[in-house]
Structure formats: C-alpha cells, structure tokens
Amino acid sequence: MLKINNLHVAVDDGQKPILTGLSLEVPKGEVHAIMGPNGAGKSTLSYVLTGRDGYDVTDGTVTLDGKDLLDMEPEERAAAGVFLSFQYPLEIPGVPTMTFLKTALNAQRKARGEEEMKAPEFLKKARALAKELKMKPEMLKRPLNVGFSGGEKKRMEIFQMMMLEPNFIVMDETDSGLDVDALRIVADGVNKLRSPDRGMLIITHYQRLLDYIVPDRVHVLAKGGIAASGDAEFAKKLENEGYDAYAA
Amino acid sequence: MTHMPLSLKTLPNRRDEAWKWSDVSRAVSNDVQGADTSAPVQIFVPEGVTVTRTDAAATAANDTSLVKLASQYAGQVWNIVVPDGFSSENPIQIEGLTNGHAQISLSLGKGASVQLVEHYDGQAGAFVNSHLNVKLAEDALLDRVIVQTDPDDCVRISTTHVTAWAKSELRQHTLAFGGKLSRLETRMAGMGEGVKATINGAYLLDGARHCDMTSYIDLACPDGHIRQSVKGVTADKSRGVFQGKFHVRRPAQHTDARMRHDCIMLSDTSEIRSKPELEIYADDVVCEHGNTIGALDESALFYMRQRGIPLAQARAMLTEAFLASVFDTLEDEVMRESLLEKLRAWLEATV
Numbered sequence: 001m002l003k004i005n006n007l008h009v010a011v012d013d014g015q016k017p018i019l020t021g022l023s024l025e026v027p028k029g030e031v032h033a034i035m036g037p038n039g040a041g042k043s044t045l046s047y048v049l050t051g052r053d054g055y056d057v058t059d060g061t062v063t064l065d066g067k068d069l070l071d072m073e074p075e076e077r078a079a080a081g082v083f084l085s086f087q088y089p090l091e092i093p094g095v096p097t098m099t100f101l102k103t104a105l106n107a108q109r110k111a112r113g114e115e116e117m118k119a120p121e122f123l124k125k126a127r128a129l130a131k132e133l134k135m136k137p138e139m140l141k142r143p144l145n146v147g148f149s150g151g152e153k154k155r156m157e158i159f160q161m162m163m164l165e166p167n168f169i170v171m172d173e174t175d176s177g178l179d180v181d182a183l184r185i186v187a188d189g190v191n192k193l194r195s196p197d198r199g200m201l202i203i204t205h206y207q208r209l210l211d212y213i214v215p216d217r218v219h220v221l222a223k224g225g226i227a228a229s230g231d232a233e234f235a236k237k238l239e240n241e242g243y244d245a246y247a248a
Numbered sequence: 249m250t251h252m253p254l255s256l257k258t259l260p261n262r263r264d265e266a267w268k269w270s271d272v273s274r275a276v277s278n279d280v281q282g283a284d285t286s287a288p289v290q291i292f293v294p295e296g297v298t299v300t301r302t303d304a305a306a307t308a309a310n311d312t313s314l315v316k317l318a319s320q321y322a323g324q325v326w327n328i329v330v331p332d333g334f335s336s337e338n339p340i341q342i343e344g345l346t347n348g349h350a351q352i353s354l355s356l357g358k359g360a361s362v363q364l365v366e367h368y369d370g371q372a373g374a375f376v377n378s379h380l381n382v383k384l385a386e387d388a389l390l391d392r393v394i395v396q397t398d399p400d401d402c403v404r405i406s407t408t409h410v411t412a413w414a415k416s417e418l419r420q421h422t423l424a425f426g427g428k429l430s431r432l433e434t435r436m437a438g439m440g441e442g443v444k445a446t447i448n449g450a451y452l453l454d455g456a457r458h459c460d461m462t463s464y465i466d467l468a469c470p471d472g473h474i475r476q477s478v479k480g481v482t483a484d485k486s487r488g489v490f491q492g493k494f495h496v497r498r499p500a501q502h503t504d505a506r507m508r509h510d511c512i513m514l515s516d517t518s519e520i521r522s523k524p525e526l527e528i529y530a531d532d533v534v535c536e537h538g539n540t541i542g543a544l545d546e547s548a549l550f551y552m553r554q555r556g557i558p559l560a561q562a563r564a565m566l567t568e569a570f571l572a573s574v575f576d577t578l579e580d581e582v583m584r585e586s587l588l589e590k591l592r593a594w595l596e597a598t599v
C-alpha cells in the first residue's frame with residue numbers, strides 16, 4: 001500500500017510550492033488514475049515518489065508497505081519496487097538497451113539480496129516480451145531511446161516495466177503520443193501486470209486510456225492536492241466538464 | 249657525444265606558445281631520473297621485420313627542443329624496417345621507455361601493413377622523452393595503438409613525426425591516463441595524394457594528473473582524408489590539454505578533414521584547455537572542427553537510478569559510453585576489448 005500524507009513539495013530551491021498538503025492512499029491490488037490541469041503538479045508527484053533532485057519535500061510522509069520512501073535513494077526505491085514510466089523518457093547514448101536493462105534488473109536483484117538473472121534467461125524473456133509488445137528486435141540492440149520516435153519511447157517504458165516486474169507503478173502520461181494500436185498493446189501489457197500485490201498510479205489527460213485500463217479510483221490533482229475523487233465513471237464526467245470546478 | 253647535464257632552460261615552458269599549457273620546465277627538476285641518460289628500449293617484431301641500431305642522426309634545425317634533447321642523450325637510434333608488401337598477424341611492440349631519452353625510426357615499405365603497439369609505463373619519478381620517426385611509403389598502412397599508464401609522478405614526452413606518402417594510411421588509437429605531466433604529440437606530413445589518417449584518443453585523468461594530446465597535420469597534396477576524435481574525462485584536480493591543428497596547403501584540394509575534441513568534467517576543480525585550429529589555403533575542401541566540454545547528464549543519471557542502477561555505476565556507464573566511441577574504429581577486437589577493460593577498471597576505481 002502506498003500512503004501519502006500531507007505532502008508538501010517545493011521547487012526552485014524551495015521557493016515555489018507545488019504540492020501543498022496532498023494525501024492519497026493506493027491499496028495493493030488497486031489502480032488509481034490521476035487527472036488534472038497542466039502544471040498542477042502531477043509529474044512533480046511522480047518525481048517526488050521516485051526521488052528526483054530539485055523537488056524539496058518540506059512536510060509530509062510517503063510510505064510504501066510501511067517503508068519510508070522519502071528516506072531512500074532513487075535506486076533504493078527502484079529496488080523496493082517503485083517504477084516510473086516517464087512522461088518524457090530520456091535517451092542514453094552509447095548504452096545498448098539490453099545492456100542497460102540487464103544491468104538495471106541485476107542491480108535491483110543484488111540490492112534485494114537475490115541471485116542475478118543469467119544472460120540466456122534474460123534474453124529469452126526479453127525476446128518473448130518484445131514480440132508481445134510488437135517491438136522490432138533491432139530496437140533492443142540500439143542505444144536506449146536514442147533516435148526512437150515518441151511512441152517507440154513510450155512502448156520501451158512498458159517493455160522495461162514488464163521486464164522489471166515492479167510492485168508499485170507510476171505511469172506519467174504513457175498514453176500521450178501513442179496511436180490506437182499501440183495504446184491497446186500498452187493497455188494489455190498493463191492489465192497483465194494487475195495483480196493483488198501490485199498498486200498503480202496512472203497519470204493521464206484522456207479518458208480513452210481508462211476505457212482499456214479501468215481504474216478503481218479517479219482523483220483530480222489541483223490546487224496542490226487531491227481536489228476530488230470518484231470511481232471510473234468520474235473520469236468521463238471530468239472529460240466532459242473540465243477542471244473549472246476545481247481550479248483555483 | 250656530449251653529455252652535458254640537462255639544462256632546465258632548454259626545456260619548453262609556458263612562455264612557448266606550443267607549450268603554454270604544458271610547462272615541462274616546471275615539472276622537471278635537475279636531478280630527475282632519466283634527465284641525461286638513454287632510455288631502456290625493448291622492441292619485439294614479427295618475422296621479416298628488422299631492427300638495427302645506428303649512431304644518432306643529426307637533428308634538423310626546426311626540430312622541437314625535446315626532439316633535439318632526445319637525439320643528444322639517446323645515444324643511438326633504433327631502426328625498425330618493414331619491407332615492401334609486408335603483412336603479419338603479429339604486431340611490432342615497443343616496451344621499456346621507463347626513464348631517459350630514446351630515438352626510434354620506423355619505416356614501412358610500399359604496400360606494407362603492420363600493427364604497432366606501444367606501452368608507456370614509466371618508473372616512479374622519472375623523466376621519459378622519446379621520439380619516433382615514421383615513414384609510410386606508398387600504400388603502406390600503420391595501425392598504431394598507444395597505451396600510457398605512467399605513475400602520477402612521471403613526466404613523459406612522446407613526440408611522433410609521420411611522413412606519409414601517396415595513399416598511405418595511419419590509424420592511431422591512444423588510451424592515456426596522464427602523469428605528473430605527459431604530452432603525446434603527433435606531427436604528420438601528408439606528402440602524397442590520398443593520404444588517410446584516423447587519429448583518435450581518450451584521456452582519463454584523476455588526482456593532479458596532466459595529459460596533453462597535441463597534433464599537427466600538415467597536408468600538401470590532394471585528396472587527404474583525416475578523422476580525429478579525442479575524448480577526455482577529468483576528475484579531482486586533473487588537467488586535460490588538447491591542441492589540434494590541420495594545415496591544408498594550397499595544392500591539397502579535396503581534403504576532407506574533421507577534428508573533434510569532447511570532454512566531460514567529473515569535478516569542478518579539474519581543468520580542460522583546448523585549442524582546435526584550422527589553417528586552410530586550398531579552396532575546395534571540407535574541413536571542420538568541434539569542441540565540447542560538459543558534465544554528465546543529470547536527467548539521464550536520474551533515469552538510470554530510477555531503474556535501479558546505483559549512482560556510481562550509472563556514472564561509470566555513461567562515461568564509458570561517452571569515451572568508448574573513439575575505439576570504434578579500432579579493427580582489432582581483442583585489442584579494443586583490452587583497452588575498454590583498462591578504461592572500465594579506471595572508471596570503477598574513480599567515478
């Protein structure tokens with residue numbers, strides 16, 4: 001269970017408050033969606049959960065299964081099972097995708113005191129998954145995300161997510177830039193990962209994604225916190241009516 | 249032969265334009281080991297290549313002061329001769345050069361092809377000054393690899409002159425870790441049509457190490473093709489120097505010459521000095537130079553950590569990926585892998 005309590009976050013060396021008392025609980029096994037106007041702080045929330053520099057937590061707590069996330073380095077959070085599908089995935093020049101991912105997987109395993117995954121097993125898993133996600137095999141040989149199209153980068157995020165099998169997933173606008181076919185492939189992948197011991201937080205601007213990945217709860221992030229919440233139907237209402245009712 | 253004590257006055261200092269960032273005079277004390285002695289030299293050659301020793305040749309008036317010193321104190325010249333049409337799986341290896349002065353000449357006959365591997369691993373506190381004089385006859389190919397792993401109190405000057413005749417080619421890959429002061433200088437004269445050269449190098453510096461990669465490529469004939477990529481990383485209080493010059497003379501039409509120097513500073517206290525230069529008198533040429541100095545990409549590092557890769561490992565991976573490309577043109581895969589191993593070991597210990 002992810003528990004966020006009274007979270008205050010500021011950027012610009014603490015000068016600019018973005019989140020001002022956000023509280024949210026995502027129980028194991030549930031999928032929650034977060035919607036909200038541009039600039040509300042959705043990506044900020046995703047970065048605070050994953051420990052990016054430059055986002056100062058001035059108050060509040062965040063725990064995952066009782067462990068204090070805010071006290072951990074980004075790589076420790078990853079090893080604890082937190083995965084972020086980035087709104088804008090980074091390019092890693094000179095590092096082949098497979099090398100990158102195998103290093104990441106085994107670093108996580110090592111941190112958890114598990115045995116490394118050997119190359120043949122890793123390759124087998126990666127190949128099968130690439131096929132499932134309809135990715136060109138040569139993409140796995142290229143440096144990670146370098147020269148990939150926007151949609152290819154998003155698909156690569158899902159590929160990494162499914163290889164790493166995290167237990168808490170944050171997806172930041174993974175649907176933006178995907179064509180309908182890719183959206184369906186991505187949604188199928190995400191749905192396969194739904195399980196009683198995995199929580200998900202899906203940030204999106206579009207109801208469309210939520211037709212494929214039906215959320216247990218939908219929240220509006222506005223004015224620095226959760227301004228309203230509802231069930232899956234609530235997303236449709238938001239799409240029709242906009243966020244005016246929740247704006248500052 | 250005269251054996252005068254090495255005069256610090258004759259060593260270049262920062263008032264000499266070509267040495268303004270590498271003050272040898274200041275780095276060397278009068279009683280340094282190797283100042284006025286000849287260097288131990290070991291040369292291993294494949295069958296068919298000959299090595300002889302002759303008395304030191306007279307130096308030309310326009311030689312650098314260090315080349316003059318080399319001829320004064322080296323005693324003899326080692327002559328390596330590779331006959332016309334020669335080729336071999338086995339390299340020429342130059343070892344030794346741990347202190348003192350050395351003069352070596354290497355001559356490749358027409359159409360000869362050979363690999364030359366030089367390992368510079370000097371003695372603690374020593375001064376090493378070597379001059380290599382290379383002649384590439386028509387269609388000759390020299391595949392040269394330099395690995396420099398001197399201790400941090402060693403001063404090393406390595407000067408190479410290459411005279412390249414028509415359609416000959418130099419492929420040079422250098423991996424350097426610097427020293428108290430090290431300067432690896434390559435001076436090439438393209439004397440025939442269609443000369444090719446790849447002059448790549450990587451320097452990795454920590455502590456207070458200093459490494460200078462200087463090159464001067466002088467093209468006098470048409471259709472030259474030059475590719476140069478030097479990359480560096482500097483940690484702690486180290487200092488990297490790159491000076492590169494392409495001199496394209498009027499007859500050297502259709503020259504295609506590209507020079508890059510890219511460097512990543514791993515610390516705020518390290519220094520990079522860089523001077524890429526083009527001097528062009530021919531009008532129908534493609535010549536470029538580029539120079540970048542930066543730091544590791546923080547966003548990329550965060551992305552890698554988010555996937556579970558610890559910070560130090562992420563830094564090492566990004567740095568390796570950045571540097572490794574200078575060895576992409578090295579065809580000998582075993583050699584390339586051994587250079588990358590050394591590079592990784594450094595990164596693991598330093599980054």
Ligand SMILES: Nc1ncnc2c1ncn2[C@@H]1O[C@H](COP(=O)(O)OP(=O)(O)OP(=O)(O)O)[C@@H](O)[C@H]1O
Pocket residue numbers: 011012016018036037038039040041042043044045054087
């Ligand atoms: N590192 C930063 N430095 C300065 N300002 C920042 C930084 N990161 C975010 N902000 C600001 O914080 C606010 C929230 O940004 P954030 O990216 O979290 O919004 P968002 O809800 O994800 O928007 P969108 O829907 O457009 O993706 C914006 O005003 C943004 O400009």
Ligand SMILES: [Mg+2]
Pocket residue numbers: 042043044087172
């Ligand atoms: Mg955003």
